[in-house]
Amino acid sequence: MRFFCLNIWFLTIHGKFRLFGGFVANIRLALRDWDHLVPVATGEVRPDGFELTLESRAVTPDVLSESELDGGETSFSRYVLGRAAGDDRLVGLPVFVMRGFRHRCLLVRRDSGLTALEELKGARVGLTGWPDSGNTWTRALLRAAGVDLTGIEWTVGPLVAGETGKDRVGPVPFPGNVSLTDDGLTEGLAGGRYDAIMTPFMPPEFFTPDSRFRHLLPDHRAAERAYYEQTGFVPGIHLVTLKRESVERDPGLPGAVLDLFDRSKRHWLARRRLLTDTTPWLLADLTDTARTFGQDWMPYGAAQNAAMTAAFCAELHAQGISNRPIKAEEVFAA
Known part of the structure; x- marks a missing residue:
């Protein structure tokens, strides 16, 4: 286990805090080191209203098996299958940190x-x-x-x-x-x-x-x-989940985490478009991507991902992986 560059709690001491019962909300998330999370890891983009420790993992963590975690990167299929089985211990955020064509x-x-x-x-x-x-x-x-x-x-x-x-x-x-x-x-x-x-x-x-x-x-x-x-979509593979007990302690946490990761993604894209010499043809690729998908090929949010979520749920049932049909609105229900 290693940490993303810095312990983020140190970076947030100058930020805005919400207080819950006299304490600052301090959460720990574990994800793989996706480049669009680097602005959070370096402190260029900071949490608003909570402290965050971001752990880098080589493989996708099993969030529920690690008591010290408040959430992290989770397989979309395993999260949806849990919801279909009535397991609501995880609250899924429409923040797909991994997505891509297959x-x-x-x-x-x-x-x-x-x-x-x-x-x-x-x-x-x-x-x-x-x-x-x-x-x-x-x-x-x-x-x-x-x-x-x-x-x-x-x-x-x-x-x-x-x-x-x-x-x-x-x-x-x-x-x-x-x-x-x-x-x-x-x-x-x-x-x-x-x-x-x-x-x-x-x-x-x-x-x-x-x-x-x-x-x-x-x-x-x-x-x-x-x-x-x-x-009209790029398939979602992994999303961010939070443990329900963490959300119950701070109902505003899902929105705050989504906002943080969205700001990080936008900051990363702006920097990526500036520093295009990291690979020989990155500029051409970024230009083609923007002209094909618009300014955000990996949008966050339930509404923005509704069609993709519905298609995925339908496939899980059609392929016999889920024992029952799953409605898209169940996936991101509170």
């Missing part, structure tokens, strides 16, 4: 003849987790392309052998065409065990000129652009 998340061997989603009918596909938010969105792409998910031979396992610390199964039993392995998916793909693998993160080898792997879709960016034009 067309890029299907990999095949470089010498594979597969180049389209519909060509995965009846295929052998490895994936890094069954109920995962990202993989749920990726399977949704296959369903939309007419692929019967029950006709695929699925294998759930680590991207690289030896990876630990991740729940790959979830609360709902696997369908009959899904199995588990401890073997690495990348080696299975390279060796012909799988026709394709589904992963939210690229293996290190992918960034080398002699990589054995490529994207299934030759122009995944065009497919993602078409997806956005059709749906």
Whole structure:
């Protein structure tokens, strides 16, 4: 465990405080070190009305299992599934700290003849987790392309052998065409065990000129652009949650945290547009992103994410991950 650059409580002593029973609200959140949170971590953007300690984690924390946490980054699917099961110990904020298109998340061997989603009918596909938010969105792409998910031979396992610390199964039993392995998916793909693998993160080898792997879709960016034009959103993967007891102590906390992270995101984007030489073609990418999505491709707020939330809830039920249909308005209910 490590802290984001500084203990944020030190940075907030000059800010405005709300007092509850004579005490300053002091909360602890754990998230991965997303770059749009850097302004909060460095103190350039400060909490208004509470003190904050922001912990950096290598993997997504299990907020409920850590008594010292008030909240943190949470899988969208696991949060929604909890709500569907009547578990309201977490209060979800419509603050999606991780979101992204999933067309890029299907990999095949470089010498594979597969180049389209519909060509995965009846295929052998490895994936890094069954109920995962990202993989749920990726399977949704296959369903939309007419692929019967029950006709695929699925294998759930680590991207690289030896990876630990991740729940790959979830609360709902696997369908009959899904199995588990401890073997690495990348080696299975390279060796012909799988026709394709589904992963939210690229293996290190992918960034080398002699990589054995490529994207299934030759122009995944065009497919993602078409997806956005059709749906109007970029899929949400992880969101921020707060423990209910923390919210009950300070009912204004959800709004204050949303405001803080929104200010951080906007500050980060402004700086990113100024310091564009961090990668060779960042300026062109930022320009194209703004012209495609407007000034905010990852908006926060329940209304701004209503269509995306409804689509995700529908997929969880359609894929048999949720035992009942979930209404979008349940997700961010107080």
